[in-house]
Amino acid sequence: MLTSIMNTLQQLNINQPTAALSFQKGKIFFGTVKNIYPNDFALVQIGKQNLLAQLEAAITNGESYWFQVDSDEGDIQLKLLSKQDQGGSNISAILKHLALPPTKENTEITSFLSKEQLPFNKDTILKINNLLAHNNNTKQSLNVIRIMLTKGFPLTESVFKSLLAADNPERIQNKIQLLEHQLIKEEQTPAVQALQKSIFSLKESALKPLAIKLIQLLTEETHSNNEVRQPLAINILQKMGVKLEEPSFSQSNPNENQKQQLPVPQHLPEMKPIVLEENRKNQELFGQRTISPKLVDAAVDLLEKYMSKDMKQDFRLFTEQEKDFFKGILESIKQSFSGKESLYQFKEITKSLGIFYESQILQPLAEHNQVEESLKPSLIKFLQESNHSSPIRDTAEALVNKMNGQQIQSYDNGPMQHLHYEIPINLFGYHTNVKMQWSGKKTEDGKIDPNYCHVLFFLDLEHIHETVVEMKVQNRVITVNVYNESTAIKDKANELTSLLKGGLEKIHYQLSAVHFIKKDNNPLTANREKMNTLNKSYTGVDIRV
Template sequence: MRVNDVINKQSVKLNDTQNKLRPGQIIQGNILKLYPNNKARIQLGTMKLTAQLEAALTIGKKYFFQVEKVDDVIHLKVLHEVAKKVGQETVKNILHQLNLPPTKANMQFVQLLLNERIPFTKEQLMNALDILKGQKSRSEVHFILKQMVANQLPMTEAVFQSLHIKAGSNFTDQLLGLLHQLEKAQHSSPLMNQLKEGIKQITDPITMDRAFINQIKQDAESSQTLLFRILKASGAINQQITFSTWKSSWEPFLNDQLSTERTYPHSFNTRFALEQINHLHKNRVVLIQEAKKILTQWGVTLKSKAHDNNMISEQQFSSLHQNIKNNIVPILTQYQQQHMLSITENKPSLYSNLLSLLQMYSNTETYKQIEHVQSVTSGQMDTNTVKDQFLALMKQVVHLTRTIPQTDTQAIDPPIKSILMQLLPHSDSLVHDRAHQLLHFINGLQIDSVQETNHFIQASLLLPGEKFSLNKDLQFEFESKKTPDGKIDPNFCRILFVLELNMIKDTIIDMSIQKRFVTVTIFNDYLTQEDVRLQSVLKKGMESLDYQMSNITVKPLHELNRPSKKTLDVTRAPDSYKGVDYRI
């Protein structure tokens, strides 16, 4: 896909000029200025440094250098002058100086590295050429080997296989392919069951039941009590359960533990609960009206008597009881009626409960919360819900694909990668092959996940699209300048979301942040500027985070291939002449 090609090119470009020079490395340089006493200003990639010349070089010309020694002064050996176009003679000359045979395959790969100005060592080149032998798809293999050299990854068969499998497939297909083989297996072990459950967690589309439970878990984790009180008032939760008990009972579910057991705390039934709260929402107009009338007449009395622990006169309470029985109870379901009548007794200890219930019925926020649950469980998720589900999936994927289980008590799920490593020696051939592929794929994800230089950090994350019923995986790319203490700089960064949506197909959202001003570019072949109607929402959201929305632009996908003027400002050495950094 074109989209991935562009992202992959950017990935290599970020790293190829920022790596530290090493002995044996071959790199292209440009002579910028000549100084007295055989000194010169040279540029190697993005680095500008002063060099001591021991060879005759010409200002304005480019040369291939080999790093001979790295100490107080870096020693460079001139290999060859760079022509306008790197030709076969140049490549042959460099292979000859490295004592490597000028075969067709060797020359093609070296020419690729030289054309893209990727520094390399003889050892890297020899290992890359060994891997290249016997490979069929040369262009794809060239790209992966080039990526390994540029990012200074170990030049091993295992690393190559991991990146090769990752490049040739997608996360969802790998996960579902293994799940299919596990479910077909005649005999299932506890490890296989754990693996099946783990895969389902990050691939199963968000169903009504799962979405409702996710909402309950999020509210419990953040100590939000409104939904709990609504469920309790509706009869979906036992009246004796306190919020602290409810919250603690959901703690084992906060990280979606890998278990085939799906019995929820306190025998909670999602379908029954939805029926009860939907009934409240259906009758909200009358409930709000009648509850407000009763509160106007009795609210102050109930509050003061509850505070003083004094009883309301029987005559007064009989009037209150009759009012509730005639105007509110008939609107409620059988379970809600039982709860309402159980607290409508003339006991000071119950006055606060009755007051709270009437206040909840009269409050429009109650019905907004129910509407939110309805939107979540119907699949018509609002912006906040999509954000929450995205963040939850991101946490799950990072948690389940790491190598070693965490030691904290909340992270009780064994990672998928850990299970795969345990399963491989004991699985049959079909399961073994698919498990081995998924293990390579996860290794490839982890190899590609973070790249760092002295001044920059780049992170990549791939999420299974099946969870959101998307055609392909969600790709997330992030790059940022580093602060002086090595952390991400929120004032200078760039975020890309790579999606394939059902209706508008390939889509890239490119968000660039410069000095807290945000520019968003949407690349898509079906959208126009008029289709983007969320500027005001985005502006408000950015301002709440102390960012300023600059503009939103829609462009066709083919404009991705044009060089961008908005690139992060790379910190370079100053041009002033102060001493010698390099010896040539």
């Protein structure tokens, strides 16, 4: 369902930019005459584009013909090749005109270009043939070819593979997990170790906001006067590797403690500059309390173990009382997790992936090390080594292509800006992906205009499964469409609509409406294959907006 809704919404997105089709000399296209003007001029429609050209031939309004560009200097001049084909013989004639053999592949490509009304020449067909030669999924490949031609992308193997990977429904999360498993068996070269470190940093980014919240709540409990909760919090922090002296907690004033920095392990004096920088970032996001990176790493490690399938073994050092207390702390974090923390998580994960690595290296020199340690440049360095097996190279290349495809689809188009990305996220132990497509206007000074945008979120969530959220912003008035198979989601989400409306009003936006659209009632998906309605009732909320 998710893929079909995604494709439908993409097709209906009127803001989706299309590059002006190229009408160079020698190019052939199949078009319809829309109007005939004096002096042998005619308006010809090719797809959604109209072309005013000079044409010395007998033509009829409303009829379709094969044309060839005779001259592209000044006014475009067209030559009539043949009228609309009724039996398929014209495809063979076009191939003969281009001195190409009427093979099955050439015929299918020419028919496809004719149907899509895309201009082409001999070189276009030869390049498409090469791109399709080693790909079994012809339908998906031709869809990518259509995107490349309509967007004006070059017909190169690198662009084709990147867009094909971006179009592949397999989650980026699955590829990263597969790569992590494959790396264990590889020779531990510097490139392999750097790649493993990048994957760990990515996982840390997904859990970091949760880890910081956990540390904050545990630390607050160490200053409480609760005879049960205080020692439990102290024990958990100590098992995370924090050296704490209990008397200092019982005697400290919580208000004074907010001005203090949590202890940094004594054996890491070289970490001080990094700690100070991390503390500054944490202060901006989470308040005045500062937290050392080493402590955050320990909290991330603890959370990973807790959320893993081997939780019982990993938590064998914890008492049952400590486990229950820890679980309660996490539940309170889950209920209070805010949009600010989710945004921080998204930004950190995107940065750790290095999707936009090429543009980030143009940033100030101080940020280069962080950029170089992200996943994409680590993958590129790994692929430069020739001693790795084919399976792991295929996985690494697929990841690079998937990220490149997202980068290719993120660009500026005049006053419009378009972003397309997919990131892995961890929703309290549930690993999934978020796909987002964003189109918005830019102001005169090149900044994002907050008054107008169109956003699509594609989610696969633990409780409500495949979900599409479409948000339209027009002059700061917001309309939200939620596509899901469950009917119960509307009642549950209605409880949050008033909170959403109030939150938007605080930042000067007006919520016009929130529509919940079930698959069977969705006109956008009427022509899709029927799917079984979910029998399970809805329980729980995955993401609070």
